[in-house]
Amino acid sequence: MESQLEFENKVAMVTGGSMGIGSAVSKLLAKRGARVLIVDRAQVEGLETTRMINSTGGVAAFVKADVSNLEDCQAAVQKALDFFGRLDIVSNNAGIQRYGTVESTPEKEWDEVMNINLKSVFYVCKSAIPHLKKTKGTIVNMTSVQAFATQRGVAAYTTSKHALIGLTKSMAIDYAYDGIRVNCVAPGTVDTPMLQYAASLDPNPESVYEACKNMHPLGRIANPDEIAEVVAFLASERASFVTGACYLVDGGLLLPIGGEPKTSKD
Numbered sequence: 140m141e142s143q144l145e146f147e148n149k150v151a152m153v154t155g156g157s158m159g160i161g162s163a164v165s166k167l168l169a170k171r172g173a174r175v176l177i178v179d180r181a182q183v184e185g186l187e188t189t190r191m192i193n194s195t196g197g198v199a200a201f202v203k204a205d206v207s208n209l210e211d212c213q214a215a216v217q218k219a220l221d222f223f224g225r226l227d228i229v230s231n232n233a234g235i236q237r238y239g240t241v242e243s244t245p246e247k248e249w250d251e252v253m254n255i256n257l258k259s260v261f262y263v264c265k266s267a268i269p270h271l272k273k274t275k276g277t278i279v280n281m282t283s284v285q286a287f288a289t290q291r292g293v294a295a296y297t298t299s300k301h302a303l304i305g306l307t308k309s310m311a312i313d314y315a316y317d318g319i320r321v322n323c324v325a326p327g328t329v330d331t332p333m334l335q336y337a338a339s340l341d342p343n344p345e346s347v348y349e350a351c352k353n354m355h356p357l358g359r360i361a362n363p364d365e366i367a368e369v370v371a372f373l374a375s376e377r378a379s380f381v382t383g384a385c386y387l388v389d390g391g392l393l394l395p396i397g398g399e400p401k402t403s404k405d
């Protein structure tokens with residue numbers, strides 16, 4: 140039971156916490172005792188995640204914010220302090236997926252991807268770090284397998300996720316002496332609204348799910364809870380000597396030489 144309360148007296152701020160991976164992170168941290176501020180632009184889903192946490196014995200609040208806007212990020216950090224009095228954990232998950240090559244990606248879309256997937260982390264951390272210094276807090280960023288390998292037509296997303304590893308390492312070294320640990324998690328395919336959106340772009344969405352399953356040597360895609368578990372580990376004292384790391388949580392997706400898909404057990 141002790142491990143279930145490892146975040147007692149801790150306050151977590153979770154961006155992208157309304158849906159998908161961020162929602163799973165919010166629920167898990169709250170279940171283990173953290174008071175959680177969900178920071179997201181999706182209000183209906185955010186309030187629903189908040190209600191679910193509060194109705195199952197946890198403590199959560201929601202703030203509507205666009206994390207690609209510095210003032211919104213500053214206000215969200217202030218809300219965490221106003222509501223809960225301190226800040227210990229920042230989990231950055233807000234992100235979008237867009238498709239295109241350098242030629243086909245409009246500049247506006249390139250900027251949108253960079254601003255939401257990358258600059259938001261700069262904004263959130265810029266706002267949060269002065270307070271994390273007081274608590275010797277920790278930051279966990281959500282990157283992707285696409286920080287290591289890529290596919291055709293995902294130029295902006297891949298670039299943003301590669302850069303997020305650089306930002307994670309930079310912050311890890313800059314704030315190590317303040318006792319702040321900074322890490323990131325790189326998932327393979329996860330069953331979330333983001334994947335549903337990607338599948339909906341295909342005339343046969345089911346075939347996208349099948350292809351994703353077959354790409355992973357474990358033969359399936361991840362449940363968001365499996366990613367949240369690793370975020371919780373990195374945010375906890377159990378990871379007290381881990382900083383500047385990127386944990387792959389990809390069901391073996393990056394293992395095969397030549398990107399060989401799984402076709403059978405043999």
Ligand SMILES: NC(=O)c1ccc[n+]([C@@H]2O[C@H](COP(=O)([O-])OP(=O)(O)OC[C@H]3O[C@@H](n4cnc5c(N)ncnc54)[C@H](O)[C@@H]3O)[C@@H](O)[C@H]2O)c1
Nearest residue numbers: 155158159160180181205206233234283328329331332333
């Ligand atoms: N689903 C996957 O297969 C997968 C794989 C690897 C990495 N990731 C990464 O994990 C993170 C979460 O992905 P997900 O699959 O849960 O996505 P999702 O679309 O299901 O959820 C993303 C959340 O971020 C919020 N958000 C987006 N832009 C925002 C903004 N400007 N301001 C505030 N909130 C914003 C959305 O409202 C949503 O609640 C993303 O960074 C994504 O790139 C996802």
